[in-house]
Amino acid sequence: LRNHIQDLVLHLPVGIQYTLPSTLFTCSQLRHLNLHFCSIYHPLAFEGFDKLISLELCGVSTSSELLESLISHCPLLEKLEMSILEDLDMIEINAPMLKKFSFTGDISSICLKNVPRLVEASLIGDVEQTESLDFAKIFESCSALEQLILNFLNSEFVAEEGYRVPRRLPVNLNNVRRFDVPDILLVESYKLSYTICLLRSFPNLEYLELQVVDEDDSDTDEDEESTEESLQPETLSDLTFNHLVEFQLGSFIGGTSEMQFIKHLLANSPVLEILVINRQFLDEEPLDTREEIFTEISNSPRASPKAEIVYKDFS
Structure with a gap:
């Protein structure tokens, strides 16, 4: 002092x-x-x-x-x-000059109450109750938000029977350009539903990165009911990527849900320039299986004539 x-x-x-x-x-x-x-x-x-x-x-x-x-x-x-x-109980963040926010803990306990200048946010952690996760409250005043990292880690998402995740936020976050989800399971689950809810609310998204968890992994912490069904086309039916330029998909294994998401994204991204796929785990498959997967992706309809598909090994 x-x-x-x-x-x-x-x-x-x-x-x-x-x-x-x-x-x-x-x-x-x-x-x-x-x-x-x-x-x-x-x-x-x-x-x-x-x-x-x-x-x-x-x-x-x-x-x-x-x-x-x-x-x-x-x-x-x-x-x-x-x-x-x-x-802890709900924590309201009142910081009118805040530009960068990083939080690890129970994501549902955060409310960004007054952060009109917030540009970057990283939310990492679990959720005690699925129904308690209210993105409308979390992003209450994030009109300037440009980059978001969302990582649910290995937390289970369990809700009472009949609960439905909101399809989108009450308002669009028009400034979000980059969205990273480092740990996502592309099956019918609450985690996926919340992620898609945000994607629908980011109409001007330019960069998307998903790090996929092996959907065939029997050791996943997701509840059994949610891991039995692959991603359904109707789940993505109203999801468009009108401004998406780059999409990175990590830990790709060629699963049904991954293929469904890739096909939908290619068909609904009119300005996409590059799709980068991490093929590290796919390389463990037989050559004919890999060639079949690559051919199926290459032959998928593309909304963007400039879209290039690149396979990389990031190991």
Whole structure:
């Protein structure tokens, strides 16, 4: 405090419950604050970090209310990274200058309440209850969002009988240009339904990357009912990619759902320039099987005369 510290990085060992001293919250010159594995309980008299532009919180112990208060008292905050390991109530993010947001934890506990300048977002984690995942609330004020990474990891999606995922968001996010889904199972499942819900809401998407989980993998954490059916054409019937330029498909094995998605995308992407397929796992198949798959993809109707299909091994 006496030295008017501007950058503070405090990484403590896992398991040690160290409570930050209240004097930290009087460091009015802080610009960058990085805290790992400690307890945060700022005093009631906390007036905020008026100059803080980046905040990283990993494995911290606190409450939803204190997190909300801390973030909202950083009026110049541009970058926020949070890895929340404990179960918290809904966390409303009120950061009008925020440009980049990364969150790991229960995705359904996040509400981007006031982030009109947010450009990049990364949401990684699980969902406690399928019905609790409300993308309309999560992306409530993300009109400037351009890039989104969404990773549900290995969490199970289970809902009560009769529950249906919304087909799209209440409003389109017209500025989204890039959408990355690093772990997706292309079968009839809630994860896929939520992903397609977002795709329908990104009308100006230019770059799409899907890292596919082996749909024939018996060790998947998806519930048995959801993994029995392949992707159906009607699921994609109203999904178009009018501005998509590049599509990257990872861990391709030539499964029924993968082929269905590729064919639909080629037929509904009028300005597509390149489709990149990671053939690493497909190379384990017999040569005649690979040739049959390649031929089927090559002969699929294309809306774009410029569309090029490239097979790569990213291993």
